[in-house]
Amino acid sequence: MGTEGENVRVIAGRYRLHERIGRGGMGVVWRATDELLGRQVAVKELTLDPSLSADEARNQRERTLREARAVARLHHPHIVVVHDVVVHDERPYIVMELIDGGSLADRVADRGPVDAREAARIGIGLLGALRRAHDAGVLHRDLKPANVLIESGTDRVVLTDFGIAQVAGATTLTENGSFVGSPEYTAPERMSGVRTGPESDLWSLGALLCAVLSGKSPFRRDSLGGILHAVVVDEIRPPAQAGPILPVVRGLLERDPQRRLDAAEAERLLREFLETGRTPRVPAVHPPTQRDLPRRALSLPLRTGPGTAAARDAAGWPVRRPGRGAVVAAALVAAMAGAGVSAAALLMRHGDGGVAPATTAPPHPSAGSGTPGPSTPGSRPGPTVTVTRTAPSAPPAGRTAPAGYRTVRDPQGFSLAVPADFTRSPQGERIFYLSPDPDQTFRLGIRLADPDPGGPLAVLRRSAAEGPSTNPGYRDGTVTGTSHRGYPAALWEFSRRGFTTAEGPRHTYDLCWQEGGRLYEVWLSAPVGKVAKAKEYFDVAVGTFTPG
Structure with a gap:
């Protein structure tokens, strides 16, 4: 297969790898030349779990190829173009367009947080990309600043690294029964294993907007246990810099996925802000976010689960049933177990x-x-x-x-x-x-x-x-x-x-x-x-x- 120290190697008889330009949890990205077409490309070399048996490795490779090809069918100006998917020495590679520019994470680290107008522009681009992917039945599942590229010269926003994407009806790409993704940007329902849908990507976008506006995710903590606690339990506090687009951020960071702001409405509100310069107003018909409920009225109906109103007896009192606490506990246990950590130990x-x-x-x-x-x-x-x-x-x-x-x-x-x-x-x-x-x-x-x-x-x-x-x-x-x-x-x-x-x-x-x-x-x-x-x-x- 070659080693990282080699200057060049050719895969699939066509793609000549040069220097490494990125590394993530799912593999290594190389700058490469497509010698057939004479163009520069990016090649992602996907990592396979060495502990898998031959049959398990083959099944994982086949899933990877099948789902990568599904992502390759996505065509949108804000989604990286996938040119080819190949296997070389029994290892899968994804060949993509080469974006001349760094990641959004690098941009924030080098130049500091962006202002609200730039955040809105980035958000609109990513919402368009997500809507296209979701319409095709593809979930990204790892939306974060490091997986967004900003093209030099044009400032085009490009969503990349669908490395752990999930296609409707298919097994999770490159997943081996464990939690995958970036906890700081992962929706609470994904952590609990209750459900994963388009709404989960929208939560991640809300966290991303906070990060690019303030320099860090609102759920960043010193430990995995702290992050999980912040995502599923703590009060969500968007940064002060999010003020001009606060209704959008709060709507995206709604813990109940059925009450979360949808992509079309979020995009409309961000465009309204760019056009008027004023903080957009969420229509009165849009339900309040969950974080508002405890302080609006203690007698409001108790929610017993995502999207469900609490059952009540004839006198109007809530019926005692397992509620959000059970979901929270399940989220912490499931996510920590997937990371190979004791939930009780981390929480305590x-x-x-x-x-x-x-x-x-x-x-x-x-x-x-x-x-x-x-x-x-x-x-x-x-x-x-x-x-x-x-x-x-x-x-x-x-x-x-x-x-x-x-x-x-x-x-x-x-x-x-x-x-x-x-x-x-x-x-x-x-x-x-x-x-x-x-x-x-x-x-x-x-x-x-x-x-x-x-x-x-x-x-x-x-x-x-x-x-x-x-x-x-x-x-x-x-x-x-x-x-x-x-x-x-x-x-x-x-x-x-x-x-x-x-x-x-x-x-x-x-x-x-x-x-x-x-x-x-x-x-x-x-x-x-x-x-x-x-x-x-x-x-x-x-x-x-x-x-x-």
């Missing part, structure tokens, strides 16, 4: 990798107390911000606890609905209702106190300020000014690392309000993989809470 070591000393009491943040609070794993402290939103409204008069819950009248002078199997555990001024499992997976806490002069917002701001010192791996903390049943309120959400290795990462919802001369605080802490069920428990608790 997410962030700085440390483990806090064990604690015997379920922790929770109380106003100004410095007491550890419930939450999830993490790394760096997150910022505290304040906006105004709407909290859950009180349940209609006469509404009873939903199925699977019971109404408790606590000795401390309040009542609320909790899951039927939760048990009461008073701890000083805080009252906990805990799930019955040994790890106390779900921890519902209640605190009653005298009114605070600064109101609920000041209470939770103080707790959030102490978050990094009271919660190991505190991150993504947000304090939101709101109202509850017409009373001033505040909502605090954050994540932390577990206080023990076994506890693992957790997330907390915390609502504080003042009513009838008293301050009330209700919170729910749960593992990040069970946030959907935690959100249900939290909504029911605050929706049925009755003082006195």
